[in-house]
Amino acid sequence: MTSADDLLETVANDPAGVLLALDFDGTLAPIVVDPTTAGVHPRSLAALDRLGPRLGGLAIITGRPVEQVRRLGDFDAHPGLHELFVRGQYGAERWSPATGVVEGADRHDVVDRLVADLPGLLSAWGAPEALVEDKGLAVAVHTRGLTPAAAAAVIDPLRDLARSLELTFEPGRQVYELRSASITKSDALLDVVAGLAVHTVVFAGDDLGDLPAYDALDDLASRGVATLKVCSASTEQDALVARADLVLDGPDGIADWLTELADLVDPVDAAV
Numbered sequence: 001m002t003s004a005d006d007l008l009e010t011v012a013n014d015p016a017g018v019l020l021a022l023d024f025d026g027t028l029a030p031i032v033v034d035p036t037t038a039g040v041h042p043r044s045l046a047a048l049d050r051l052g053p054r055l056g057g058l059a060i061i062t063g064r065p066v067e068q069v070r071r072l073g074d075f076d077a078h079p080g081l082h083e084l085f086v087r088g089q090y091g092a093e094r095w096s097p098a099t100g101v102v103e104g105a106d107r108h109d110v111v112d113r114l115v116a117d118l119p120g121l122l123s124a125w126g127a128p129e130a131l132v133e134d135k136g137l138a139v140a141v142h143t144r145g146l147t148p149a150a151a152a153a154v155i156d157p158l159r160d161l162a163r164s165l166e167l168t169f170e171p172g173r174q175v176y177e178l179r180s181a182s183i184t185k186s187d188a189l190l191d192v193v194a195g196l197a198v199h200t201v202v203f204a205g206d207d208l209g210d211l212p213a214y215d216a217l218d219d220l221a222s223r224g225v226a227t228l229k230v231c232s233a234s235t236e237q238d239a240l241v242a243r244a245d246l247v248l249d250g251p252d253g254i255a256d257w258l259t260e261l262a263d264l265v266d267p268v269d270a271a272v
């Protein structure tokens, strides 16, 4: 591993050797009740736009489908983000600037069945207001805004349903996914790293699904790569804090930190 201060020095002196990989929701994008209205924190977006052309690699690794996160992030409108790697649905979907197309985005039959059946099941479990999201390769059940009792009532039945259908159960912050793919953010991060000539790898996340990316950083560190685990902290999930090298105060803290990094590689814009 490296330290947060060492990373600043590396970014200042050799940014081309650094891969910066980030989760989307709860890290770059503040969590909102309606997940279709999420967007990247404006200061983070501005900082990434400045960092993109200078770093060895910039990646978004998210549970969302690629096309959704590219639209919500408005990345195409920012010239500095045209080289952005995007790995969606925990890495089952890949988009890279070299091809400009999404690979691995085929639908899975079980998702159609779940989208049809889950509203009735959720009503039977006492949570009819839970939001069912069709992700193509997975179905997400969002419980944000429900009563604590209703939100808690769906967890075990969803876990059992996932097991019976041989799907991956992915718990998150007020969201539970049943995934047709077992690929994790570890696979996604290592895949991005494999295509780059970098000596320093940074990953920032906020939720349980990000822990495999921390595992990937441990793996890379054992092979001599400098790594930094960054946690976007929240009151909803503290599982990452103990393992993180740098704990920041949610998407606002991430925005401050990214701006600090951007100021190192793009000091002209920093002179304000």
Ligand SMILES: [Mg+2]
Binding pocket: 023, 024, 025, 026, 027, 205, 206, 207
């Ligand atoms: Mg997240």
